Amino acid sequence: MSRLCVILFGPPGSGKGTQAKLLNASLGLAHISTGDMLREKIAAADGLGAEVAAIMKTGKLVPDNLVNQMVEEKIDSKESIRGFILDGYPRTVAQAELLDGLIKARPVCPVVVYLKVDYNVIIGRIAGRRQCPNCNALYGLTSKNPVVAGICDNCGSKLVIREDDREEVVRERLKAYDGETRPLLEYFKQAGYPELDIDGGSEPPQAIAEDIVKWIRSVEQTMAARRALEA
Numbered sequence: 001m002s003r004l005c006v007i008l009f010g011p012p013g014s015g016k017g018t019q020a021k022l023l024n025a026s027l028g029l030a031h032i033s034t035g036d037m038l039r040e041k042i043a044a045a046d047g048l049g050a051e052v053a054a055i056m057k058t059g060k061l062v063p064d065n066l067v068n069q070m071v072e073e074k075i076d077s078k079e080s081i082r083g084f085i086l087d088g089y090p091r092t093v094a095q096a097e098l099l100d101g102l103i104k105a106r107p108v109c110p111v112v113v114y115l116k117v118d119y120n121v122i123i124g125r126i127a128g129r130r131q132c133p134n135c136n137a138l139y140g141l142t143s144k145n146p147v148v149a150g151i152c153d154n155c156g157s158k159l160v161i162r163e164d165d166r167e168e169v170v171r172e173r174l175k176a177y178d179g180e181t182r183p184l185l186e187y188f189k190q191a192g193y194p195e196l197d198i199d200g201g202s203e204p205p206q207a208i209a210e211d212i213v214k215w216i217r218s219v220e221q222t223m224a225a226r227r228a229l230e231a
């Protein structure tokens, strides 16, 4: 039985983290967020923490080998046994190539979900974003407000503005996305991964998640039917 690998794809602020959490509620897969893992490294102040923090502050991408290694470990960990959702990975061709190798060496079925959102909407969203430094929960100023202003609903920690959510850094992140990440759509097409393109800017998150789950279920059914025919 092959494991599902959902590649959540889209520009920064397109709602990948929010969708990963909602999808998990129905699909029960591991949530692999390279951004959150990198922030954990910074918080743990381990050897590479300071170097990673300096890069993230500018909106540029951290080196491929570092994220590749983190992701490989997670994919092979117990929590990914039923499949996994990749949020913020792959972001470069080198990362996509490594992932493709990992997928081919394991019984893993990749699918791509591309969240399309207008850049003006993104800049507005990110400007209003607050995050819990403890459990990584995200809140907006216009949507998903915490019950008590400035305090995380889950764990009671004080919410913060991520350093890389300042407007000039967001523009750099969008530039990195345009230059290094968006071209991966072509890579996925060439590799033959099934892909869903979905508007991530107009519907409420729950409705988007429902559409994604429906599509994933239909891809799974098609794959199962194909396997049955081949057997």
Ligand code: ADP
Residues within 6 Å of the ligand: 011, 012, 013, 014, 016, 034, 035, 036, 038, 055, 056, 059, 060, 061, 062, 063, 064, 067, 087, 088, 089, 090, 091, 095, 164, 173
């Ligand atoms: P967003 O998707 O909104 O930009 P993330 O939390 O996913 O937010 O990423 C924040 C930052 O972490 C990026 O700007 C980049 O510096 C770094 N990062 C995250 N994932 C990767 C990756 N796969 N490769 C390189 N850098 C990454």
